[in-house]
Amino acid sequence: MMPANFDTIVSLAKKRGFVFQASEIYGGLRSAYDYGPLGVELLRNVKEQWWRSMVQMRDDVVGIDSAILQSPEVWVASGHVASFSDPLVECRECNSRHRVDKLKDPNKCPTCGNSGTFTEPKEFNLMFKTHMGPVESEDNVVYLRPETAQGIFTNFENVRRTSRMKLPFGVAQIGKSFRNEITPGQFVFRTREFEQMEMEYFCYPDDADETFERWIDIRNDWYTDLGMNADNLRMHAHDADELAHYAAGAFDVEYRFPWGWDELEGIHNRTDFDLKAHMDHSGEDLTYFEQETDSRFVPYVIETAAGATRTTFAFLIDAYTEEEVNGESRVVLKLDPRLAPVKVAVLPLSKKPDLVETTNRVADSIRGNWQIEVDVTQSIGRRYRRQDEIGTPFCVTVDFDSLDDHQVTVRDRDTMQQDRISIDSLAAYLSDRLPR
Ligand code: GAP
Numbered sequence: 001m002m003p004a005n006f007d008t009i010v011s012l013a014k015k016r017g018f019v020f021q022a023s024e025i026y027g028g029l030r031s032a033y034d035y036g037p038l039g040v041e042l043l044r045n046v047k048e049q050w051w052r053s054m055v056q057m058r059d060d061v062v063g064i065d066s067a068i069l070q071s072p073e074v075w076v077a078s079g080h081v082a083s084f085s086d087p088l089v090e091c092r093e094c095n096s097r098h099r100v101d102k103l104k105d106p107n108k109c110p111t112c113g114n115s116g117t118f119t120e121p122k123e124f125n126l127m128f129k130t131h132m133g134p135v136e137s138e139d140n141v142v143y144l145r146p147e148t149a150q151g152i153f154t155n156f157e158n159v160r161r162t163s164r165m166k167l168p169f170g171v172a173q174i175g176k177s178f179r180n181e182i183t184p185g186q187f188v189f190r191t192r193e194f195e196q197m198e199m200e201y202f203c204y205p206d207d208a209d210e211t212f213e214r215w216i217d218i219r220n221d222w223y224t225d226l227g228m229n230a231d232n233l234r235m236h237a238h239d240a241d242e243l244a245h246y247a248a249g250a251f252d253v254e255y256r257f258p259w260g261w262d263e264l265e266g267i268h269n270r271t272d273f274d275l276k277a278h279m280d281h282s283g284e285d286l287t288y289f290e291q292e293t294d295s296r297f298v299p300y301v302i303e304t305a306a307g308a309t310r311t312t313f314a315f316l317i318d319a320y321t322e323e324e325v326n327g328e329s330r331v332v333l334k335l336d337p338r339l340a341p342v343k344v345a346v347l348p349l350s351k352k353p354d355l356v357e358t359t360n361r362v363a364d365s366i367r368g369n370w371q372i373e374v375d376v377t378q379s380i381g382r383r384y385r386r387q388d389e390i391g392t393p394f395c396v397t398v399d400f401d402s403l404d405d406h407q408v409t410v411r412d413r414d415t416m417q418q419d420r421i422s423i424d425s426l427a428a429y430l431s432d433r434l435p436r
Contacts, residue, residue, distance in 0.1 A: 004322075005258060013039070016389060018038045018039035019034070019036060020033065020034045020036055021033060032192060032193055033187075038390055039341075041371055042340075042341045043195070043309065045340070045341070046308055049226060050174065052436075054170075054172045054199050060168065060169050061171070061172050061201070062163050062170075063171070064152065064159060065175060066155060066175070067151065068175070068178075069142050069144070070143075070145060071142075072142055073281055073282070077277045077278050077280070078150050078153075078277060079245060079277070080125075080127060080143075080146060081125070083245065084126050084146060085125045085126060086099045086124055086126060087100040087121040087122070087124075088124040089118040089121050089122075090119045091112060091114065091117050091118060092117045093117040094114070094117075096111035102183060124180075126179045126182075127144070127179070128144040128192075130142055130143075146179050147177050147196060147198065147305070149274075150274070152171045152200045153200065154282075156275060156278075157284070160288070167203060167288060167290070167299055168201060168207065168299075170200060170202065172197075172198070172199040173198055173199075176196075177193075178192060178193050179192060180192055186259065187313065188309050188313045189310055190310075191309065194308075195309045197311075199304045200270075200301050201303070201304075202301055203299060203301075204299070204300070205297065207300075208248075208269055209249070211300075212249055212267070212302050215304055216235060219253060219265060219306075220253065223264075227318070227334070227335070227339070228255075228314070228315065228318050229318055232256040233255060234253075234261065235251050235254070236263075237250075237251050238250040244268070246270050247268045250268045252266055253265040253267070264306060264307065264310060264314055265304065265307070265311070266304075267302070267303065267304050268302070269301075270301040274301060275298050279298070315339055321333070330385060330388055331389045332389065333388070333389065333391030334391070334414060337393040337433070337434050338434075338435060342373045343370035343371055343372065343434055344366060344372045344434075345372065345375055345396070346366075346373070346374050346396045347374075347383050347384075347395055348397075348399075349397060349398065349400065351376055354403060355398055355399070355402075355403070358403060359374060359398045362396060365423070370430070373387075384411065387413070391413070392413060393414075394410055394411065394412065394413065394430060395410070395411040395413075396408050396426065397409045397410075397411065406423050406424070407421060407423065410426070410430075
């Protein structure tokens with residue numbers, strides 16, 4: 001299935017309260033976004049599913065949450081201060097700025113259409129700089145982290161010692177990262193503030209190739225298991241000339257966005273580059289000692305680096321469906337129930353007080369299990385349509401018969417089939433159909 005139209009998704013995201021422009025009442029801050037009541041649930045669910053599969057369900061991966069601000073030395077050691085940059089040109093005619101490597105024609109300004117008007121390319125470092133403490137001097141410059149990964153490498157020994165993990169083992173982290181992108185865009189796809197879900201898997205150097213292949217499969221399966229259409233996913237292997245300075249091998253998980261294939265996640269064989277770099281710069285010993293073989297060495301690292309905000313956007317696009325039902329068209333977000341922002345909507349057939357009272361009682365009886373919504377306004381048909389449009393897997397309707405027979409009607413979002421269920425067995429009915 002082809003992905004949905006970009007403008008349609010952006011307008012649904014704004015209209016239904018998934019994503020708002022940051023500082024909208026002040027005209028908006030370009031490339032920063034706020035997540036609304038539905039967006040925050042969807043984003044949380046994506047992160048929750050990632051954490052569940054990467055940490056909770058595995059006995060070889062533990063999690064951490066490192067600080068956004070780190071010693072500037074971290075970014076010197078990692079290579080970000082020297083080389084985390086993009087080549088920037090400015091058009092002398094219209095003053096627009098562009099990344100040279102993203103230009104279709106390196107001589108022609110895509111903003112004003114003039115040729116030969118670019119300045120010489122300059123390397124532009126993407127890290128945001130700020131100052132720690134009250135004095136703004138070069139001595140107290142700190143950076144907002146451009147990736148979560150380095151907080152894992154610097155804690156390698158702390159985690160190994162305290163969790164008593166033995167090779168091979170991984171350390172996972174979810175958190176905000178910041179990059180002063182030259183060309184942010186495509187809504188929340190490329191922003192200057194975003195969230196990442198990264199995992200560094202430390203392994204024996206000899207096992208790195210096999211471990212790399214294994215993680216490529218695991219990560220591909222994660223997306224399809226959560227309902228992403230396999231036709232809209234592909235693995236792109238980097239050629240040797242595309243590889244980052246730290247990588248011996250790299251694959252991108254790519255999604256077919258409305259504008260074409262683009263990256264969702266990078267899977268890299270980072271060799272022993274990072275631990276060695278931090279050993280050299282900090283003077284600390286980050287080698288691994290293996291008692292059985294009485295040997296000491298620097299582990300290799302396989303990294304899986306996904307964008308939480310970008311992945312959330314891809315799930316939203318992938319779930320968007322327009323279909324014809326009994327001669328009427330409906331929009332439905334066919335999100336996997338584990339990702340759906342609202343799992344169950346409880347709807348009284350009318351606003352009559354005794355129906356609303358029973359509705360509230362039914363809602364209270366399941367509120368502790370799932371994110372639910374009670375909606376009493378508008379016709380039942382319109383309320384079903386709204387819930388379809390935000391991807392709610394089940395609507396529970398309380399009608400006049402419910403007052404006597406203590407039963408409710410449960411409507412399935414995808415099949416629109418309706419089951420009559422006793423209120424007492426509602427929680428069990430939903431539990432069977434809402435996996436964790
Ligand atoms: N530690 C390796 C690393 O950060 P990356 O490929 O630069 O690798 C990993 O970033 C993922 O983070 C990307 O695949 C993407 O999903 C997300 N990401 C990177 N820059 C982003 C941005 N400006 N806006 C949104 N997501 C971004």
